[in-house]
Amino acid sequence: MSSLTLNLGFWALPLRAQPIRYIFELAQYPYQQTNYTFKESKEWFEKDKKELGLDFPNLPYLIHGDFKITETQNIINYALDITKQQNLQGYGLTRYKVDNVRFLCDELIAKIFLASTKTGEEKKAEINNSVNPKLKYLQGALGNKQFFFEDKLTLADIYVYTAVNGLQHLLNDEYKQFVQTFGPFMKNFEEIPLIKAYHSSNRYPKLS
Ligand SMILES: N[C@@H](CCC(=O)N[C@@H](CS)C(=O)NCC(=O)O)C(=O)O
Secondary structure (H helix, E strand, C coil): CCCCCEEEEEECCCCCCHHHHHHHHHHCCCCEEEEECCCCCHHHHHHHHHHCCCCCCCCCEEEECCEEEECHHHHHHHHHHHCCCHHHHCCCCHHHHHHHHHHHHHHHHHHHHHHHCCCHHHHHHHHHHHHHHHHHHHHHHHCCCCCCCCCCCCHHHHHHHHHHHHHHHHCHHHHHHHHHHHHHHHHHHHCCHHHHHHHCCCCCCCCC
């Protein structure tokens, strides 16, 4: 299975599909990427969306040999399986706590991006209704810990890092009120050796 080429298709942004990239990076699992840009969005909408043979074309998609799937959470599950990193889901009841954060952040990441595309009152409303309340819940759940659960890295940390990194770059004014809680958490994640190496590699699609 692992000798087959695995390709992850998404926008060249560290947003919704970014946790999938972290899962491969943390396992040092070989993967390729097709990172589409908004400027050349025709590559996706006019070409690959029609031609890749996906049953339910969307971004992200994963193609592993002849096996083709979409839906972010489906791809996350597959990536955890093939990299044998089910430990990132936690154990026992913690699994459901981890997934609580995972699914909340999946939505939050999309809302942060959406808010960043708006202006004026519309932007303010999106931030006040959909973004900041969730960040406050996360802030309360993290407290002054370095990891969300069991003193070790789980998918919850990967998801919160991705969301807060999006906030920091796309809605920087909002990030300021959360920096005291999330600053040390972000730094802790960035200091993980495999993450550090990945962030400075050309495989990491940076924001701005
Ligand atoms: N339910 C899907 C939603 C995917 C989605 O909304 N993808 C956006 C980017 S976050 C996109 O640009 N899709 C490309 C398309 O609609 O063709 C998932 O969780 O993967």
